[in-house]
Amino acid sequence: MADEIRVQKEDLTRFCVAVFEKLGVPRHDAEVATEVLVVADLRDKGSHGVARLARYVEGLKAGLMLPTDHSKVVREAETTALLDGGKGLGQVVAVKGMDLAIAKAKAHGTGFVTVRNSNHYGIAGYYALRAVEHGCVGISMTNAAPLVVPTFGRDAILGTNPIAIAIPCEGEPFLFDAATSVVPRGKLEVYDRLGKSMPLGWAVDARGKGTANAREVLDNLIKRRGGGILPLGGEGEEFSGHKGYGLALTVELLCATLSASAFGGMTYVDEHSANVGHFFGAIDVAAFRSLPEMKREVRQYLDALRSGPKAEGHDRIYAHGEKGFAFERDCLKRGIPLGSKVVDSLKRIGGDLAVPWPG
């Protein structure tokens, strides 16, 4: 990008930690929240990275998020726990939840933790990968503000509700991490900025009919006039949009009803409580078979998959996660690329809070 600025990971981290601290977040928690944001940028998920820092600043200032951690386990058994997030930073609460699931998996084979009363937790995959570090399969899901329209419906009442599943592998782990919508909102914003028509199958208008007009959809979403983004599989049932809708709904039910947090349509209705819910799971591979053997086999299988014959016009088959890890390696060498608008917003935040922008 022409207007792209490269920032070193350490500099960006130091800046974000200082911003969180200025807003009353204790050092350790500031580091946790920052890490999840910066890792998103490192893995080419910029929409969930430091570009969102402004939302966290606003959330902390408005009292939607509390700077100090009031989370507590409200129910716990051998392999399960329900954590009340205490309106804390989503990242801080989510790390606690995932780490509790991992500890249970290491002790008993499997561990599952649900979280209520939390906030936006960043990239789902971050938490799933924590489990891999302990030789576990990691599962991470969250519900989210409503943007997605159910099949045959007209109103956005489901979040983009991501599913992340990380699986140990020799070398880099396998990481599936995807919203259950056909595209993220950020994609509509790109088309809007460029004044381009979207492909039909990404979104519907206020009548629930397919539209190519990104501006109209974004506008309708903000004003809650109806319409929104379609689930994976698109409009209706022809390309199995009902499957993407079902995945979104499954995530919603696992996150919201096992934790008694709000459903997608009801998150963020109170300006002082988002009440987002998360679902975390860890499954210890060693409970089933030798971890090194399993990791070797996953690697061999993914290698075979990647080396299979390619579609005409393509020269590479990817396994999930590898694009992000390659992007990270490049960022660690050359710095993290940030758009000039993002840098401007960070500088503004820094200016307001007397945190100097690096360099």
Next chain:
Amino acid sequence: MADEIRVQKEDLTRFCVAVFEKLGVPRHDAEVATEVLVVADLRDKGSHGVARLARYVEGLKAGLMLPTDHSKVVREAETTALLDGGKGLGQVVAVKGMDLAIAKAKAHGTGFVTVRNSNHYGIAGYYALRAVEHGCVGISMTNAAPLVVPTFGRDAILGTNPIAIAIPCEGEPFLFDAATSVVPRGKLEVYDRLGKSMPLGWAVDARGKGTANAREVLDNLIKRRGGGILPLGGEGEEFSGHKGYGLALTVELLCATLSASAFGGMTYVDEHSANVGHFFGAIDVAAFRSLPEMKREVRQYLDALRSGPKAEGHDRIYAHGEKGFAFERDCLKRGIPLGSKVVDSLKRIGGDLAVPWPG
């Protein structure tokens, strides 16, 4: 359908049980295998119902499937187990696996069981629903014979790898049960029979390019000439085909590598062993919160979702599972509708084995 014949559930069940028994399957196991097949027909998943009986008959005759149960637990811990299916009937082995997961969940909160050395297990949702009967969330996945082409690839190396997740609810449970392919092979067969062009986005030809020619794709699949069905999200990345591919791959890895069974591309390579793998999970709702409260909330949420505003031209929003349960109620009154070709194949089987076709 003009050539549709309605058969009572009890008659169809008696017939199938007798067929399995004639092939050396003990009574109880014959009943289990039959139930899974007949429930598929009852829930409008005819492609996985008694229409497949011929495949089981052939599998048993050829020694791909063994009539008697040689499955055994090869590794077990508090909340986990690995079951060797002993080349048994997939349904018999899968019920054992799921029931073991449920027992572990009732004792410890969660239970996960993987299965190797098994066969085609029918509808994934059947097993997930067993967990709901015990107040648990149920998870069921299986890998399968290769039909699906990875994003940017040219060869079918993934199964249609279904995911089923059942969630307790007041009244009928929520049941997500879907192949991770954009459509099932059966859909291509319908288009082939009707001589219709398929929508682009369902399948690719031997070069890995989108095609509307169902006959060609089916033919290529049988002859393993390349091409096949696309994952949910379709061709390439424009509609997030990589997400469907990632879901299929996740199922593959969970089913095959946690159990050390064969991967999709390598199932059914030996005519005497399919070596299909399954993955089952159960999570006890009561470990997190009151089951009746949770079930009420799920019901209220799904009711709200269904009563939301509809897209122009549509008058109903469905929650997953409800179409199948409605179909079942109708079948129990009026009989199960079977196509005349299916009935002919059943009669042929009955004729060969001296099992009289009902009525």
